[in-house]
Amino acid sequence: MNQIPKRTLGRTGLSVTQLGYGSMGLRGPKTWGVRVVDDEASAQVLNAVLDAGINFIDTSPDYGIAEQRIGDAISSRRDEYYLATKCGCVYTQHDDHLEIDHVWDADVIERNLETSLTRLQTDSIDLLQFHGGDAVTLQQAGLIDLLRGFRDKGLIRFLGVSSKLPHLAGLIELDVFDTYQVPYSCLANEHGKWITTAGEQGAGVIVRGGIAHGGPDAEIDRPALRDVWTQAKLDEILPGDMSRSELILRHTLSQPYCHTTIVGTCNLEHLAENVRATIAGPLPDDFVAEIDRRVKGVG
Numbered sequence: 001m002n003q004i005p006k007r008t009l010g011r012t013g014l015s016v017t018q019l020g021y022g023s024m025g026l027r028g029p030k031t032w033g034v035r036v037v038d039d040e041a042s043a044q045v046l047n048a049v050l051d052a053g054i055n056f057i058d059t060s061p062d063y064g065i066a067e068q069r070i071g072d073a074i075s076s077r078r079d080e081y082y083l084a085t086k087c088g089c090v091y092t093q094h095d096d097h098l099e100i101d102h103v104w105d106a107d108v109i110e111r112n113l114e115t116s117l118t119r120l121q122t123d124s125i126d127l128l129q130f131h132g133g134d135a136v137t138l139q140q141a142g143l144i145d146l147l148r149g150f151r152d153k154g155l156i157r158f159l160g161v162s163s164k165l166p167h168l169a170g171l172i173e174l175d176v177f178d179t180y181q182v183p184y185s186c187l188a189n190e191h192g193k194w195i196t197t198a199g200e201q202g203a204g205v206i207v208r209g210g211i212a213h214g215g216p217d218a219e220i221d222r223p224a225l226r227d228v229w230t231q232a233k234l235d236e237i238l239p240g241d242m243s244r245s246e247l248i249l250r251h252t253l254s255q256p257y258c259h260t261t262i263v264g265t266c267n268l269e270h271l272a273e274n275v276r277a278t279i280a281g282p283l284p285d286d287f288v289a290e291i292d293r294r295v296k297g298v299g
Helices: 039-051 066-080 106-120 135-140 143-152 168-174 192-201 223-231 244-253 268-280 285-298
Strands: 006-008 015-017 019-022 056-058 082-087 089-093 098-102 125-131 156-162 179-183 204-208 260-263
Touching: 015 019, 019 268, 039 066, 039 268, 056 204, 056 260, 066 082, 066 106, 082 106, 089 106, 106 125, 106 143, 125 143, 125 179, 135 143, 135 168, 143 156, 156 204, 168 179, 168 192, 179 192, 192 204, 223 285, 244 260, 244 268, 244 285
Parallel strands: 019 056, 019 260, 056 082, 082 125, 125 156, 156 179, 179 204, 204 260
Antiparallel strands: 006 015, 089 098
């Protein structure tokens, strides 16, 4: 059986599968969106993720009951995966929805970590990421040093940040984070330059939205990105045996500094398709260049 290829996650030294798992879809009822799965289906998907060989799981306190479900379903298999979660998250569960905010305060960060460790049923988090924030705020509030303190106590192993422009550039310039989580796909490639900058800095790069940013299976409909696909006439060059999702995912994997891309699905068939696409590997260089040329032409 072919195995999912791995890359070293920058200076962390962690050998991660190029296909990771994003757990937002496990958020549970009364949150947002229409695709909601129950506890049994969540456990089935999480175990299938590990059975497929995926060894990197990303979650967040913002994702409803996702952390709890991960802890309940696969904490007994903790030695099979690296675990990344986030902090700076303030959330309120209302009767019909989950209200989310981000607050850059030490008490919030400490509470997030304590709660995450309990929910995930683990003694330590491999990667704790700020869920947003900007360089000046995180520095002045002493929060980067706070995460370093968590690391010194063995509560976390590495510190990172999940960000995007305009704040991403300043965060990379700090050169203090072990990893950066960045949105990117062939249809939304404005962060490509900064992915390269982070990678050349020696940091690990986690791409989010590698399929969702334009893929037909995206949980959040993004008409503008679907329009990019159409205007770039990518169907003209789509091989007959390749789905749109496979092209987008394999283009993402062609990014030299994409160490892992977290793809979230609660559909076992889609999971299997993503695994097969990742094993097939990056697209040929000339194919990548033609996709980029067409997308750039859209403006």
